[in-house]
Amino acid sequence: VKHSRSSESTKTIITGIPLAPTCTVMRVSCLISDGERRWRDPVKLSVKLSHIATWALLLLAPVEAFSQDRWYFYFSAGLSRPRYDESLQRLIDAEKQREAVSATAGHFDLPGIYYRAKPGLLIGAVLNATFEHFSRDWRYQESLAFQLYNGNFSFLVFPGEIPGQGFFLRIDGGYSHFLQIRETPQSPYRKLSTGLGAQIGLGYGFRSTEFSHLLLHINYFHNDFRDRFVEGIGFFLGFLL
Amino acid sequence: LRRARKILAPIFLLLLFFSPRTLAEEVETPRLFDFVANVPGNLLEWSRETFASDKIAAIGGMLGMTGILIASDFESWQAMRLPYMEYDDLQHFADWGVRLGDGSSQFALAGGFLLFGALTSDSRALRTASQIAEAILVTGVVVQTMKHTTGRESPFLSEERTGIWRFFPNQGEYMGDYQKFDAMPSGHLATAMTTFIVIQENYPDQKWIPYVGYPLVGWVAWGLVATSLHWWSDFPIALSLGYSFGKIVTAKNSKTPKPASKNQPRLAPGLTPDGHLVFQATWNW
Numbered sequence: 001v002k003h004s005r006s007s008e009s010t011k012t013i014i015t016g017i018p019l020a021p022t023c024t025v026m027r028v029s030c031l032i033s034d035g036e037r038r039w040r041d042p043v044k045l046s047v048k049l050s051h052i053a054t055w056a057l058l059l060l061a062p063v064e065a066f067s068q069d070r071w072y073f074y075f076s077a078g079l080s081r082p083r084y085d086e087s088l089q090r091l092i093d094a095e096k097q098r099e100a101v102s103a104t105a106g107h108f109d110l111p112g113i114y115y116r117a118k119p120g121l122l123i124g125a126v127l128n129a130t131f132e133h134f135s136r137d138w139r140y141q142e143s144l145a146f147q148l149y150n151g152n153f154s155f156l157v158f159p160g161e162i163p164g165q166g167f168f169l170r171i172d173g174g175y176s177h178f179l180q181i182r183e184t185p186q187s188p189y190r191k192l193s194t195g196l197g198a199q200i201g202l203g204y205g206f207r208s209t210e211f212s213h214l215l216l217h218i219n220y221f222h223n224d225f226r227d228r229f230v231e232g233i234g235f236f237l238g239f240l241l
Numbered sequence: 242l243r244r245a246r247k248i249l250a251p252i253f254l255l256l257l258f259f260s261p262r263t264l265a266e267e268v269e270t271p272r273l274f275d276f277v278a279n280v281p282g283n284l285l286e287w288s289r290e291t292f293a294s295d296k297i298a299a300i301g302g303m304l305g306m307t308g309i310l311i312a313s314d315f316e317s318w319q320a321m322r323l324p325y326m327e328y329d330d331l332q333h334f335a336d337w338g339v340r341l342g343d344g345s346s347q348f349a350l351a352g353g354f355l356l357f358g359a360l361t362s363d364s365r366a367l368r369t370a371s372q373i374a375e376a377i378l379v380t381g382v383v384v385q386t387m388k389h390t391t392g393r394e395s396p397f398l399s400e401e402r403t404g405i406w407r408f409f410p411n412q413g414e415y416m417g418d419y420q421k422f423d424a425m426p427s428g429h430l431a432t433a434m435t436t437f438i439v440i441q442e443n444y445p446d447q448k449w450i451p452y453v454g455y456p457l458v459g460w461v462a463w464g465l466v467a468t469s470l471h472w473w474s475d476f477p478i479a480l481s482l483g484y485s486f487g488k489i490v491t492a493k494n495s496k497t498p499k500p501a502s503k504n505q506p507r508l509a510p511g512l513t514p515d516g517h518l519v520f521q522a523t524w525n526w
Contacts, residue, residue: 076306077310131316135319138315206298214302
């Protein structure tokens with residue numbers, strides 16, 4: 001394609017090769033038809049939606065957090081020993097008899113985005129995940145895993161009115177997905193439960209760099225799925241940017 | 242044609258996003274071997290900045306987070322590994338993430354900036370190319386020193402739940418089977434992060450860079466865990482190194498962009514009146 005254009009002060013010469021949109025469109029349509037079956041499966045759909053939500057948050061959070069003074073971005077990691085209802089505990093006990101390791105659960109805020117509504121009050125949304133996995137070794141492909149995904153509204157209250165500094169209170173509440181995975185050499189079996197979750201935490205924060213605060217906190221969390229529950233106390237360390 | 246397209250695609254993207262449409266910073270064109278000659282100075286600056294009393298909280302927090310992640314590494318790795326093994330599309334997605342961080346992408350990007358800078362006499366692009374190479378080189382020195390010291394197993398070879406640490410391993414054994422020793426810290430993520438920071442610092446007027454850069458770094462990290470090459474705990478130190486060296490290497494850049502002058506040739510993509518996407522060359526007078 002060749003064109004030329006002239007105006008009062010600019011002359012532009014254009015030359016190039018157009019892209020081939022047909023191939024791209026065909027590829028995309030193949031992907032969609034291949035994925036249709038998965039979209040009908042509620043478990044797979046939830047996992048996919050969780051991933052999409054996580055990536056959407058990851059995409060938006062850091063930029064918003066850095067670009068405006070009133071926006072904050074929080075990520076953290078934590079450890080806990082959760083307590084489960086009787087039916088889940090029976091599964092864990094059966095695993096323990098097969099020498100499975102009773103693991104420490106790992107927690108992640110992935111991430112949290114907060115808006116400073118008042119000097120000491122941050123309001124936001126947090127996507128957090130908890131992972132626990134019972135097996136001696138990954139090579140056996142015989143394991144029991146629990147994964148908890150929460151989408152929460154979250155409040156951080158700093159009585160000292162400086163976000164990130166001094167004692168603070170954290171209150172979260174929202175919906176919760178609990179995924180129970182039994183890994184076998186054939187294929188994994190998954191069971192998804194949906195319910196409500198809440199957590200409350202107390203902690204202390206101090207300035208770590210010019211742009212970040214280090215927060216240490218202890219959270220109590222409870223997730224209810226009608227026929228089952230997960231609860232516990234976790235220790236968390238995170239950065240508020 | 243396919244090979245030519247592969248080479249032309251990154252250059253096209255660079256032209257699309259980095260063409261000096263509105264602002265051109267007057268920068269000194271880097272000398273050929275600046276990216277090597279600056280390494281000792283960068284290392285000195287990094288040690289001066291890192292081991293300072295005002296960094297105790299930040300370093301303590303980073304090490305604390307690494308410790309917490311180590312304690313739950315097996316659980317968090319398995320949570321990524323199981324879906325990776327099960328879903329083909331996730332496998333491809335994770336593999337692309339790993340490829341994005343394997344160094345060749347960063348050097349291809351640096352090569353693209355170099356070519357673009359040479360074609361358009363754009364000093365800022367040339368400086369970006371030189372600084373990407375410089376940041377990767379200096380990050381690599383520290384990352385490799387740490388890898389050769391910590392000797393941590395990668396997940397897919399792990400003999401214990403969170404991998405065995407063989408501090409100060411025999412260097413002959415290391416070279417013979419390096420993946421049994423080189424998990425901590427992640428070189429992929431450190432170089433991806435430092436490349437992103439260098440580009441961001443060189444193009445502060447391009448507001449879209451963080452929107453793309455942070456998710457790409459996250460994508461590389463997730464891919465590395467899903468493909469069982471790294472643990473999550475390998476990342477805080479890697480990110481910190483990448484960020485620090487990106488900032489140190491670009492610290493001497495001028496922060497005051499100046500408007501572009503006339504009589505400056507410009508190459509950029511554009512649209513023809515009938516809607517074709519094409520390269521265009523423009524000369525203002």
